[in-house]
Amino acid sequence: MRITKPTKKKKKIGPVGVVILAVVILGPLAAAGVGALFLMEDMEKPTVALYPLIDAVSLKKEFTVKAEDPGSGIKSIVVTAGQGLKKYTVLRKSYDALQKAVLETFSLEKAELRGGEFDLQVVVTDGSFFNFGAGNSARIDRRMTLDMAPPNVRPLTPTHYMRQGGVGLVVYTVSKEPERSGVMVGDRFFPGFKQDSGSYLCLFAYPRDMEAEDYKPRLYAEDRAGNERTGFFVNMAIKRRFKEERVEISDEFLAAKMPAFAAQYPEARDPVALFLKVNGDQRRKDEAVLRDLGRKTSPKPLWNGPFIYLPGSSVLGSFGAERAYVYKGEQIDRQYHMGIDLASTPKAAVPAANDGVVVFAGDMGLYGKTVVIDHGLGLQTLYGHLSQIDVKAGDAVAKGRIIGRTGTTGLAFGDHLHFGVVLSGLEVIPIEWWDAKWLEDNVTQKIRRFGGEIPQ
Ligand SMILES: [Zn+2]
Incomplete structure (x- = not known):
């Protein structure tokens, strides 16, 4: 890769100097002095850079x-791809209005290249x-290889029993170092992580809001050249019944909770309109925050045995419940509740559910004061509606x-803990992780048999 840099040849010549130069050099053509001015105007070359900086590519990259x-x-800008005596133009752009800076994208799809060097x-x-x-020009010449062989991705684990709202683990191998690999579920991507054994571990979900007939997870791998491959693997999708819950919204609740959100949604004209904004828009914003946090994860499992829950607590609200929000006898909203609400005594001490690293400690929209702990492989736990936070981001717990x-x-109704298990940004059913037998059969045993370090 060569990036042509501007050559600093431009000399500082004032208008007087230019005129003298024009007269001296051009002599009888002194009348062309204006032209000479233009000649001197820009002797600097343009700069050009080409990304990505890789040597092997697919036609699609x-x-x-x-x-x-x-x-x-x-x-x-003209981009050509040459192979042997053949030359193909893959991008040609000219600008009527000259551009100070341009960004253009292209692929090699239109070039009739064969595999190998070009x-x-x-x-x-x-x-x-x-x-x-004719102008100044800058160029880049790169010898590259066209690689059209997609990586092979092969599952090692035989069957995956997936319960709606829950999680499974697939162990797989990839034939060549992938740029990224994992499991695609609809348009959701759950990344896999390479272990010292050379195989990959991927925790993936069966989302709560997906019907069994639509649930078709695929193994996915993309190499650096841009070749992709998807692969089937065996999944048993088991439907789960979720509760319906009714949540009464009182004027007292709105008066207590809404002022904190008023500044963010100035367009909401009354407390009910503001509640709908918070319960909908803010919920989507929180989901986006969780997706970003999901990427801050350890490539190795950090947890150690089954997860624990709030001691002495009872379940106030269940995972995946479809909640009807009712105000003065009328349903005003419906949302899925994506964690478990656990109630103990007020201001009860909250333990970390497992070993991990704090990736978030602060305010998070609907969840109020919140802690998120990463346990590796995209798996995280969330603790919402806290009155007090005793850890900070970066702490190992x-x-x-x-x-x-x-x-x-x-947005809490009374003192409780919203406990969430989050996988690559998606809240999944917590009970699986509390269940020692489920954890052994669906996760630990697979890691032990098919590669990777075993969480205890
Ligand atoms: Zn909750």
Whole structure:
């Protein structure tokens, strides 16, 4: 890869100097002094860069060309791919209005290349009158390899019993180092993580809101060249029945909870409208935060045996319940409840459900004061509505360590803990992780048999 840098040849010549130069050099053509001015205007070359910086590509891989010329502007970009005597233009752009900076993308799909080596050439020309009007140009020449062989992805674990709202573990191998691999469920991606054994572990979910007939998880691997492969693996999708819960919204509740959100949704004209904004829009925003946190995960399992729950607590609200929100006898909203609400005594001490690293400690929309602990492989636990937080992001915590106290922050009805198990940003059913037998049969045993370090 070569990135052509601007050559600093431009000399500082003032208008007087230019005129003298024009007279001296051009002599009888002194009348062309104006032209000489243009000639001197921009002798700087444009700059050009090509991404990604890889040597092997597929026909589908998307390239980005970045060209800049703050002086006279970019006039054209031409990208060609040559193999043997054949040359194919894969991108040709010219700009009527000269551009200071341009970003263009292209792929090799239109080039009739065969697998093997080829030469990629990018030529960028600016709009200066240099070279008697042809402009300055910068170019990149790269010898590359066209790789059209997708990686092979093969499951090692035989069968996966997936309960709606729950999680499974697939162990698989990939024939060549992938750029990314894992399991696709609809448009959700659950990443797999390479272990020292060379095989990959991937925890993936059967989302609560997906019907059994639509649940078709696929193994997925993409290599650096951009070749993709999806693979079937055996899944038994087991439907689960979820509760319906009725939540009464009182004026007292709105008066107590809504002021904290008013500044974020100034368009809401009354407390009920504001509640609907918070219960809908804010919920989606919180989901986006959880998806980002899901990427901050250890590539190895950090948990150690079954997860624990809030001691001495009873279940106030169950996972996956479809909640009808009722105000003055009328249903105003419906949402899925994606955690378990556990109630103990007010301000009860909350233990970390398992070993891990705190990835979030602070305010999170509906959940109020919240802690999120990463347990590796995309698996995290969430503790919402806390009155007090006793840890900070980055802290390593052991199972049972007190991380805070229950409370009523966020959209909480009375003192309780919203406990969530989150997989790559999606809340999944917590009970599986509390259940020693489920954990052994569905996770630990598979890791022990098919590769990777075993969580105790
Ligand atoms: Zn809850």
